[in-house]
Amino acid sequence: MEKKIKKVDLIFGKVDYLDILDKSLQRSRDEIILDVIDSGLRGRGGAGFPTGLKWKFAKNEEADQKYVICNADEGEPGTFKDREILTEAPEKVLAGMALCGYCIGATEGYIYLRMEYNFLLPQLHEQIDAFNKQMKERNFEFTIFIRSGSGAYVCGEETALMESMEGKRGEPRNKPPFPTSQGYLGKPTSVNNVETLVFALMIAKEGPTKFKEMGTFDSRGSKVFSVSGDTPTPGIYELELGMTLEQFVEEFGDGDTKAVQVGGASGFCVARKHFKETLIGFEGIPTGGSMMIFNSTRSMYNILHDYLEFMEEESCGQCTPCRVGCQQLLKGIEAVKKGNKQPSYLEELQKLSDTMRIASKCGLGQSVPNPFNSIINNFREEIIY
Amino acid sequence: MSKYKVNLKINNIPVSVDEGTSILEAARTLNFTIPTLCHHDDLCVAGNCRVCVVEQKGNRVLPAACATPVSEGMEIMTNSLKVRQARKHVVELLLSEHNADCTKCFKNGSCELQDMSNDYRIGDHVFLDLVKDRERVKDISSPSIEKDDSKCIRCQRCVRTCADLQAVSALAVTHKGNEMKISTFLDKPMNDVVCTNCGQCINRCPTAALTERNYIDEVFDAIYDPKKFVVVQTAPATRVAIGEEFGMKPGTRVTGKMVTALRRLGFDKVLDTDFTADLTIMEEGTELLTRLKEALVEGKEVALPMLTSCSPGWIKFQEHLYPEFLDNLSTCKSPQQMFGPLAKTYYAEKVNKNPADMVVVSIMPCTAKKFEAERPEMRGSGYKDVDYVLTTRELGMMIHQAGIDFQKLEDERYDNILGESTGAAVIFGTTGGVMEAALRTAYEIVTGKEVPFTNLNIKPVRGMEGIKEASVKIKDVKPEWSFLEGVELNVAIAHGLANAKVVMDKIKDGSANYHFVEVMGCPSGCIGGGGQPMPTNMEIRKQRAAGIYEEDEGLTIRKSHENPEVQEIYQSFLHEPLGHRSHDLLHTHYVPRKRH
Numbered sequence: 001m002e003k004k005i006k007k008v009d010l011i012f013g014k015v016d017y018l019d020i021l022d023k024s025l026q027r028s029r030d031e032i033i034l035d036v037i038d039s040g041l042r043g044r045g046g047a048g049f050p051t052g053l054k055w056k057f058a059k060n061e062e063a064d065q066k067y068v069i070c071n072a073d074e075g076e077p078g079t080f081k082d083r084e085i086l087t088e089a090p091e092k093v094l095a096g097m098a099l100c101g102y103c104i105g106a107t108e109g110y111i112y113l114r115m116e117y118n119f120l121l122p123q124l125h126e127q128i129d130a131f132n133k134q135m136k137e138r139n140f141e142f143t144i145f146i147r148s149g150s151g152a153y154v155c156g157e158e159t160a161l162m163e164s165m166e167g168k169r170g171e172p173r174n175k176p177p178f179p180t181s182q183g184y185l186g187k188p189t190s191v192n193n194v195e196t197l198v199f200a201l202m203i204a205k206e207g208p209t210k211f212k213e214m215g216t217f218d219s220r221g222s223k224v225f226s227v228s229g230d231t232p233t234p235g236i237y238e239l240e241l242g243m244t245l246e247q248f249v250e251e252f253g254d255g256d257t258k259a260v261q262v263g264g265a266s267g268f269c270v271a272r273k274h275f276k277e278t279l280i281g282f283e284g285i286p287t288g289g290s291m292m293i294f295n296s297t298r299s300m301y302n303i304l305h306d307y308l309e310f311m312e313e314e315s316c317g318q319c320t321p322c323r324v325g326c327q328q329l330l331k332g333i334e335a336v337k338k339g340n341k342q343p344s345y346l347e348e349l350q351k352l353s354d355t356m357r358i359a360s361k362c363g364l365g366q367s368v369p370n371p372f373n374s375i376i377n378n379f380r381e382e383i384i385y
Numbered sequence: 386m387s388k389y390k391v392n393l394k395i396n397n398i399p400v401s402v403d404e405g406t407s408i409l410e411a412a413r414t415l416n417f418t419i420p421t422l423c424h425h426d427d428l429c430v431a432g433n434c435r436v437c438v439v440e441q442k443g444n445r446v447l448p449a450a451c452a453t454p455v456s457e458g459m460e461i462m463t464n465s466l467k468v469r470q471a472r473k474h475v476v477e478l479l480l481s482e483h484n485a486d487c488t489k490c491f492k493n494g495s496c497e498l499q500d501m502s503n504d505y506r507i508g509d510h511v512f513l514d515l516v517k518d519r520e521r522v523k524d525i526s527s528p529s530i531e532k533d534d535s536k537c538i539r540c541q542r543c544v545r546t547c548a549d550l551q552a553v554s555a556l557a558v559t560h561k562g563n564e565m566k567i568s569t570f571l572d573k574p575m576n577d578v579v580c581t582n583c584g585q586c587i588n589r590c591p592t593a594a595l596t597e598r599n600y601i602d603e604v605f606d607a608i609y610d611p612k613k614f615v616v617v618q619t620a621p622a623t624r625v626a627i628g629e630e631f632g633m634k635p636g637t638r639v640t641g642k643m644v645t646a647l648r649r650l651g652f653d654k655v656l657d658t659d660f661t662a663d664l665t666i667m668e669e670g671t672e673l674l675t676r677l678k679e680a681l682v683e684g685k686e687v688a689l690p691m692l693t694s695c696s697p698g699w700i701k702f703q704e705h706l707y708p709e710f711l712d713n714l715s716t717c718k719s720p721q722q723m724f725g726p727l728a729k730t731y732y733a734e735k736v737n738k739n740p741a742d743m744v745v746v747s748i749m750p751c752t753a754k755k756f757e758a759e760r761p762e763m764r765g766s767g768y769k770d771v772d773y774v775l776t777t778r779e780l781g782m783m784i785h786q787a788g789i790d791f792q793k794l795e796d797e798r799y800d801n802i803l804g805e806s807t808g809a810a811v812i813f814g815t816t817g818g819v820m821e822a823a824l825r826t827a828y829e830i831v832t833g834k835e836v837p838f839t840n841l842n843i844k845p846v847r848g849m850e851g852i853k854e855a856s857v858k859i860k861d862v863k864p865e866w867s868f869l870e871g872v873e874l875n876v877a878i879a880h881g882l883a884n885a886k887v888v889m890d891k892i893k894d895g896s897a898n899y900h901f902v903e904v905m906g907c908p909s910g911c912i913g914g915g916g917q918p919m920p921t922n923m924e925i926r927k928q929r930a931a932g933i934y935e936e937d938e939g940l941t942i943r944k945s946h947e948n949p950e951v952q953e954i955y956q957s958f959l960h961e962p963l964g965h966r967s968h969d970l971l972h973t974h975y976v977p978r979k980r981h
Binding site: 152154169171174176311312313314315316317318319320321323324325326327328331332335345348351352354355357358359360361366 | 436438445449454479515539561
């Protein structure tokens with residue numbers, strides 16, 4: 001009855017990416033976009049916007065220039081899968097960008113690389129140069145460039161990322177307008193996660209059906225997970241979507257798992273009692289790949305404290321709910337712990353976090369309530385005592 | 386381009402507005418006010434304070450009304466329970482990082498955060514105090530602007546003002562998260578950065594994070610010092626704005642009431658900067674004609690176009706950003722700084738006072754004038770020429786403190802000697818005014834005839850357009866000016882330093898062929914100065930400008946060279962424009978400064 005988690009190898013397996021591109025370039029752009037829509041592929045960075053739709057919006061814009069951006073600003077605590085993809089299968093990422101460029105009508109692509117991954121630059125430059133040459137040989141006008149971040153977590157948010165690329169302070173923009181209509185340098189831009197681009201390439205290779213058949217209704221296909229924490233087998237795994245946390249913990253836990261933080265510091269904490277009914281995916285708890293496993297030796301207060309410290313520092317600081325809210329949540333749990341505030345103050349803070357969820361300007365502030373409420377709700381006593 | 390109409394509902398009331406309208410503006414058309422803090426009519430949209438969030442049917446989050454354009458079929462609630470809770474939280478959060486010592490605050494009673502706190506009846510708010518100790522140390526290094534980070538709510542109005550309106554960017558956002566703040570290059574003190582002291586940031590700061598350095602107590606001390614003879618001068622633009630401090634409409638002309646109030650405050654003599662504005666025209670007009678003559682007749686290398694020098698914010702901007710063009714600036718001091726040395730020499734002699742016992746106070750629409758008065762060059766009289774500079778707002782405060790019922794005051798007249806002025810001087814207060822005044826006089830000197838514009842109103846140089854250009858063909862000149870016959874005099878007028886930058890870049894790359902350029906550092910000129918009553922916006926500034934032009938038309942003498950006191954001072958004291966005494970007292974030089 002309990003099916004084993006299926007391991008998949010779409011992302012890392014070697015393919016003839018030039019052959020895929022050559023064949024794709026013979027097809028119409030709409031046809032490929034329809035395949036991507038049909039496959040049900042959703043953004044793998046965490047937010048899960050349907051990739052094909054994003055491409056379609058960008059394609060439908062009329063502009064003298066459009067851009068493809070590969071978001072490699074992988075900064076979510078507990079996520080390290082994009083680093084692995086860029087190390088092991090960079091040519092597939094580049095080909096995915098070219099595919100996107102073909103579909104939306106962009107002639108330039110940019111990789112926005114997390115500063116901490118700058119050690120990858122030499123080899124990436126080499127691969128990009130070779131790839132650009134290959135595109136030129138095919139008379140396909142698409143050139144890839146690389147931009148390095150400066151270490152701000154918020155620059156993984158696509159509009160902040162583009163501000164950063166434009167040489168400005170990395171602060172999220174007001175939306176609308178969305179990047180697909182006014183993105184990098186004001187031009188239509190498709191910003192896609194590293195992993196998403198590779199899946200799109202694989203869908204172009206194999207058609208949407210194989211991908212669609214995996215996973216669940218809302219969460220099709222497979223996903224690369226970064227497994228860390230109290231596990232005997234930390235690492236990168238590409239798994240079919242649709243598993244429950246119970247299955248996941250059975251596979252990766254150390255037998256004493258108390259909670260799993262799904263989706264990093266901006267994700268949710270699931271306690272053991274909810275493992276069984278919690279599905280990993282958009283129907284349940286989505287993740288950009290980060291799976292942090294905690295056993296009974298861990299203090300959930302410390303974990304929450306760490307996350308809030310992280311958010312307090314990584315908020316860009318422009319909007320009130322996020323900038324001040326993060327500080328209040330952090331100082332608030334400290335005050336409760338020390339006894340300077342009554343335990344009931346936690347309810348005030350939870351109300352505040354609800355405001356942060358709906359009133360913050362970008363996804364960063366809007367998702368701080370995820371770890372906050374889920375840890376407080378599951379481990380209230382650990383926070384107070 | 387024709388605009389599409391978009392239909393939506395706000396609080397269940399249908400409304401149809403132009404495509405591209407924000408929810409905030411759409412709500413205004415239905416007389417719903419959505420509270421705002423970071424939003425300002427003069428500035429680009431930020432959408433960062435989140436006070437203006439509203440509920441949109443079908444939207445998981447609350448969009449910011451200022452930053453979200455309307456869309457077809459949108460249903461908006463501006464005061465739902467969700468909105469109320471979020472808005473209250475936002476105000477509470479802002480208060481928690483704000484040093485809310487309201488009763489001791491310079492902005493008590495005129496603070497937008499305080500108003501909002503009142504509106505939402507934020508009592509004993511629950512969140513923890515987050516004001517950092519180091520923020521409690523004010524930056525008082527600048528003689529013009531005080532910066533108090535403990536009052537800052539990070540709305541970035543000042544940053545946008547400094548960058549977009551003024552092209553200076555002395556203030557910028559630095560750091561992130563809990564450390565995010567508004568700061569200067571390398572956190573240097575305000576007197577050590579590219580700041581021009583224009584004070585536009587103060588005009589738009591919703592709290593007391595940025596205020597003028599105030600000298601109210603010093604001035605009262607001088608007034609009540611029996612040994613001191615305290616004279617006050619008032620700038621052109623104050624007389625159409627000071628009324629706003631007492632609830633009167635922007636642009637209301639209250640010159641007479643202001644004079645009465647100043648007398649009741651105890652100033653020994655109430656005099657007028659307008660007098661030296663007229664004098665400026667004589668000096669600057671002559672300087673322009675001299676430069677033209679040197680260029681056209683003598684073939685000398687002369688710095689043209691000549692740039693006006695009345696606006697000290699503009700002067701410092703030039704010194705920092707275009708130091709290679711300092712020779713183009715007129716050497717004339719600003720009217721304030723012409724007044725100072727004349728008061729302590731010519732005037733002192735006339736009224737038989739020892740200049741050492743004199744105190745010269747200026748009432749200015751300007752904060753940069755505070756810095757200007759401190760410049761080492763401004764000691765032509767042998768003393769500090771102008772002792773204290775107060776903004777229009779500070780004068781308002783003094784009148785309040787003294788219990789003077791401003792609105793009910795009778796009109797009185799300025800004292801004589803340095804008190805007589807013309808319409809040409811009054812219009813110095815608005816953009817284009819110096820140009821118009823200069824043309825009225827220069828044209829007449831050269832041709833012997835009045836400027837060829839109905840009723841002396843040179844309309845092409847008026848109005849709120851950022852950069853105005855005009856050409857005046859000079860015809861039928863007097864014999865001594867024959868070299869100007871048929872010359873097309875090209876002039877330009879810019880207000881706000883961002884516009885000034887555009888003009889300077891055109892001059893720099895050679896794409897403009899101007900002879901004379903008027904620049905005012907502040908948007909709309911002095912009527913929009915950094916020391917004027919708050920709030921400010923284009924509508925208010927237009928009303929003040931209208932007041933200025935009414936004042937001009939109401940005066941019998943409207944040309945600077947016809948000012949009898951000006952004629953008198955040239956006869957008995959200065960002898961001629963650009964003469965030896967003028968050089969000593971009325972002209973100055975400039976110093977190149979660094980960008981950082």
